[in-house]
Amino acid sequence: MLQRCLLACMAFLLAANAWADTLLVAAGAGYRRPVMQLLEDFTQSSGIRAEASFGNMKQVETRARQNPDIALLIGDRAFLEPMGLAERFQHLGKGQLVLVAARGQAIASLDELREPRFKRIALPDRTKAVYGNAAATCLERLGLAQPLQGRLLEVATVPQVGAYVAKGEVDAGFVNRTEALALQGRAGASIDAPQDCYAPIELSVGVLQGRTDGAAARAFLDYLASPAARRVLERHGM
Structure with a gap:
């Protein structure tokens, strides 16, 4: 009985040490x-x-x-x-900054965001999230910030943008390539933002x-x- 108890204690200590x-x-x-x-x-x-x-x-x-x-x-x-x-x-x-459209939406260039069919476009928080800052910078450099004013929806993080796109609550959203890959089959077309429109x-x-x-x-x-x-x-x- 004592031997079994000692063995159990040793096993516990070894396990605890493994996670220490x-x-x-x-x-x-x-x-x-x-x-x-x-x-x-x-x-x-x-x-x-x-x-x-x-x-x-x-x-x-x-x-x-x-x-x-x-x-x-x-x-x-x-x-x-x-x-x-x-x-x-x-x-x-x-x-890599990527724009992902909602299911059923096609897009070949970011300039198409000017079209009325893109009523709501999500991006992560531009002051707190890497890809939000990249998206805001890209839109500014491409001359799209002003035309899209009032249609941009800022949320906290990249995954939240992905969730909005997947649910069809926005017509498109800016995410990273990781999120874009995860959205395959749950969203529409995607397009890489030009790498010269935001800082590396x-x-x-x-x-x-x-x-x-x-x-x-x-x-x-x-x-x-x-x-x-x-x-x-x-x-x-x-």
Whole structure:
């Protein structure tokens, strides 16, 4: 009886130790699908539990400042760098702004947004979300901001834009390529925005100052540099 009890206690301690070094990251909501896949693959290959918190980049910054357990941030470097929280950055891929039309809508160029059939056009928050800023910049540079004034609907995040498009609550919406791929079969035509109409989007992981002493963070950064992680990102359009 004593031997069985000791064995049970040892098993419990081993299991607890396996999960003791937990990784917590915060990431832009538009990257939820690839980040969740990366964390799942990392956990399966390393045995280290990895969790994520998602939101627009302002929410990501707030959480990182309030929660000292968050070791890494994932998002556009142009948003991450001004936060002043990261000691260095690791490049992950490039983002692409995409316009997705609602089911049954065809579109071949962004200039077609001038047409009356596009009554409501969604974009993420231009001040808090990477792709919202990119969409607003693109419309301005293409001379579409003024003609579309009154038809633009700003929501918090890329996934929310995708939900509006999929439900037909808007006629089109600006998302990233990851969300556009996820909307296939639930939306209409999609078109890449010209890459010269917005600043390049560099998906990066920010290594937070003084928070990467743990083995979990170091192991995840090594994983992100691996071919396995590269394949995950490519499947999600990056």
